[in-house]
Amino acid sequence: MRAMDIQRPDDAALAHLKAELNYVRTLLTAHLRRMQGAGLLPPPDARFPGTSIAPGEIEARLVQALSPDQYLGLLEEAARLEIDRADAARRAVADGDPGLPLVRLRRAFNLSDEEYLVVLLSVAGEFEPTLPRLFGYLQNHFERQYPTLALLADCLLPPDSSANVRWILDPEGTLRSNALVRLDDKKPTIPVLHQAILSDPRIVRYVQGFPELDEKLATVALLEHQARADLDPILPQRDVETWGGLMKLLDERAASPWDLPIFVFRGPPGVGKHHWSRAAAAKLGLNHLRVELNALSSEYDNLEWGLRVALREARLQEAMLCLDGWERLTEARRIVVEEGGFNSADPTRLLEASRVLARVTHGFPGTYALAIEDGNARPPQIGRPVREFGLTMPDLQASIRLWTQCLPKRLRAAGLTSKKLAQSYRLTPGQAIEAVAEAARDVDGDDGALTYDDLSVAIKRKVRHRLGENAQLIESQYKWEDLVIPEDVDLQLRELTGRWRQRTTVFETWGLGRRFATGQGLSVLFEGPPGTGKTMAASIVAGELDLDLYQIDLSKVVSRYVGETEKNLGRIFDEAERARAMLLFDEADSLFSSRTQVKSANDRYANLEVNYLLQRVEHFTGIAVLTTNFPTGIDEAFRRRIAMRVSFPKPEVPERTRLWASMLTNRNILADNIDPEDLAYEFELAGGHIKNAVLRAAFIAATRGCRIDQDLLRIAARIELKEQGLLVHGSPYDELRAHRA
Missing domain, CATH: 1.10.8 (Helicase, Ruva Protein; domain 3)
Known part of the structure; x- marks a missing residue:
């Protein structure tokens, strides 16, 4: 990296820091003179001082750092004057610029004089090499070249007042709970008064004027400034009143943010939760700090310490904190259905996370927000009001x-x-x-x-x-004319496409959407025997409407864990709704089967799945096609909710003739005796089975190096009937062995 690219400390921040540390030096030096005058420390000219840090060294270091005039001021009779002069100098610098890092730090955390001095002592050794030696000398121990509460008490408080400083470094006090300083507690036998007070690397950089986020936190957080907030967003009509309520609340309590509730912005990904949170922050005159909770918990030793660092950073950056991923953090423990006695809303993790959040934010003089995607996830259970704002998809x-x-x-x-x-x-x-x-x-x-x-x-x-994990994209080249179905089925499919194309006209332009809050999508049941063209019809309708068709992989959707199936289905419906994808649930009776009397945990869980599916299908605004070979197995409540039912009967002779003929169009591979109508009369096969028979005949002919003739097609059709479990006279395989083209 070139020298010009290296980030350097802010000059004004360093000047202020220097003035503050000079004030610390005068306090310590005055204390040293008092102790020398009282005979508690040897005078400067003592030959045997009784300490491993010679007083001559300290005097020499003070001389190096101070001018001769200043050195004279260190005499005991002038110590108070020197303290006053240093105090006036540091105040003059701070009063001239309220944006200096140390000034902002003290204001953000409302630090007392004693707490502020502890912060200065913790960072002093990083900038003034003289001070650690002075710490050791004053504590009469070569190894104690660090600040302690005992040293602070000796310098600032009257004698015998050491106990009055313990509150400064209480674990729940301002300094430690906000990660401003740390205690070196590697030796627990050492009393707190004599444990080393350590600086935090983030605070060391901050007081120098470096504005970036904490190094570890930056990997899981995003800082956004007020300028990015939009106070006039594009909103669906349903959200206009909700937005107005948020703005009114912020206007009423902007001067007392501690009276604000915790904000919960709930809605699907990308709907604008962070936009609303940014706007709330800007309304309060704050920046915006987004943090991902699960990543935060992984990055730090535990969630609590990560939250303390995040909250510290929000106060340093004068930002409102917005926490993402609450629903994943508090997700109920996964339970196998077969275990029985489950509770899909197990509150254990919710309560644990709520306790941590309440402990960390206790006494925080402001508000924060949570952005939640899951509509069923419960907000934090803390002793502070929570206000929810539900965001909806754009109209x-x-x-x-x-x-x-x-x-x-x-x-x-x-x-x-x-x-x-x-x-x-x-x-x-x-x-x-x-x-x-x-x-x-x-x-x-x-x-x-x-x-x-x-x-x-x-x-x-x-x-x-x-959708790739749970669904397969079906790409089909079929056209409408390839579909061989009865005329009434054709009319129903064309009605389906018409309903989709005119949905905006009916529901929005004509206003019927206000009367029908649900059912604005299309849930369609394709029922009929196997091979009658249900899946093919779905692909043709999707192509006609220029929609992607996704076939749901039930093996990946249905889970043995309680609640997992509903979550998987929820993600599928959400994604399909946003991009107007068409969903195909093949053999839907396995998912939408009739509810049963509850006799076991399995029955209870299966009924919950059906209930959830009923709700999602009813509110789905896209097209969901469900195919079944057994319509009587579909839940009655679901049958009442579907928009259309299309029955695909077994084809009659005219349809079967068209099916055979449509698949036997290449005259170069066919013998002259092909008669599609004769095949249609002889074999009552559905379109899928006719396709199988034609393919079987084609592969046999290709293997034998001959053309496809009528006898080979008959043999292939008989094999197809046999594989369906139907009674076939004779052995089609004997006929195949005897066949000669």
């Missing part, structure tokens, strides 16, 4: 304003409008900003203009990343 008008703000005209390609983006993707402010930034990195061209497709790709890429 259409808020989304239009949001896209207009995030995507100025200079970045838009022709034809791209905020309304089109808002109707397609109802993102949170944070997600919209991320999408624009990611799309801008990928765009080609000199003008940098973004198209609708550029933004769609960026948004869907984010969703794929977040």
Whole structure:
């Protein structure tokens, strides 16, 4: 690193620090003279002082540091005058600049004279090499070249008043509870009065004027200044009154922040929780310090010490503290369902974390905030009022304003409008900003203009990343004309696409959304025997609506731990809702099965899962398609809540003929005797099974080096029936061995 790049201490901060340490020196030196005058320490010219630190050395060091005139002032009769002069000098420096680090430190923690002097003594040895030797001399021990409470009592208080200083370094006192100083407690047999008072590295840097965060804390925290706060945010209509309540509360109590409650901002990721917290801080004239609780707990020895460091930093930076991850920190202990007797809302970890938070913030003269994503997580249980603010997803008008703000005209390609983006993707402010930034990195061209497709790709890429653990993206090339279904099923599927395209018109433009708070999404049940085209139909509908289709991997979603299944499903629904992804729950009867009478912990847990799913499906604003081969196994309450039920019957002869013919179009691999209608009459197979039969025949023909003929297709179809467990006369495998193309 070049010399010009090295960060240097602030000159004004160093000048003030020097003045304060000079004052400390005068106090110690005056005390030394008093002890010499009283015969408690040998005079300067003693040949055998009885101490391993010679008085001549101390005199020489004082001479080096002071001018001759100042040295004369150290005589006992002039000691008081010298103290007054040093005191006046340090006050003059401090009064001239209230922003000096030591001034801010004393103001932030409301330090008494004694506490402030302890802080000065703790850092003195870092800047004045003379003082540690003086500490040792005054304590009559070569190894005690550090400040102690005993030394402080001797210098400041009347004789026999040592007990009056113990409160200064009480574990719950200002200095130690805020990590301003530490005690060297490696030798517990040494009384507190004689234990070394150690400086904290962060305080040593702070008093020199270095403004950055504590080195360890910086890895888990983010400091944001007042200038970043927006007091006129884009809000959905539902949040306008809530925002007004927050601003009114802050206006009423800005002059007495200790009367404010603890703020809890709750909502999905990116919805604006930190924006509201920053605005609250700015309203109070403070900066904003975000800290991730789980990372804080890992970075420090324990959560309590990490919180003390974070709170200290908030006061040093004149910032309001905002704690992230409370719901993960207080998550109930995981219990296996089979153990029985579970309590999914086990409060143990919540109470433990609440006790730590209450202990650390006890006596804190201000407020702080928590940003919580989980709608069910309980706030801290502490002896102070807590005020919750629930933030909701942007409505259409808020989304239009949001896209207009995030995507100025200079970045838009022709034809791209905020309304089109808002109707397609109802993102949170944070997600919209991320999408624009990611799309801008990928765009080609000199003008940098973004198209609708550029933004769609960026948004869907984010969703794929977040859903990748529990869902699989289904990419299909099928078109509507590839779907062979009865006419009434076709009409229902087209109604489904129409309902999705016109949702904004019906619910927002026509105002019906105010009458139907739930059910604004589309929950659709595709029921029918295997192979009738349910999954294929879902992929075609998704393609028609330009939506990504995600098939939920139930093996990864369903967990043996209490409450884990609901959490996994909650994340899936949340992500799909934000990016308008379409969800496919294949064989949904395994999840949405009828509730049972509770006879065991397993029954109770299964019913909880069904209840949770009912709530999420009812409030889901996207498209959720559930397929089942056994519609009677679906919970009755769920059947009442679904928007549409589409039955896929087994295909009749005309549909089966079309299915066979649609899969046998390459005349180069077919014999001349192919008759799709004859196959349709002979075999009552669904589309999926017809596909299997055609593929089986194709692979057999490729292996034998022949064409696909009618007999080979019949044999393949008979094998398919046999594998379904149906009665087949004769052995299709004997026929296969006897077949000759």
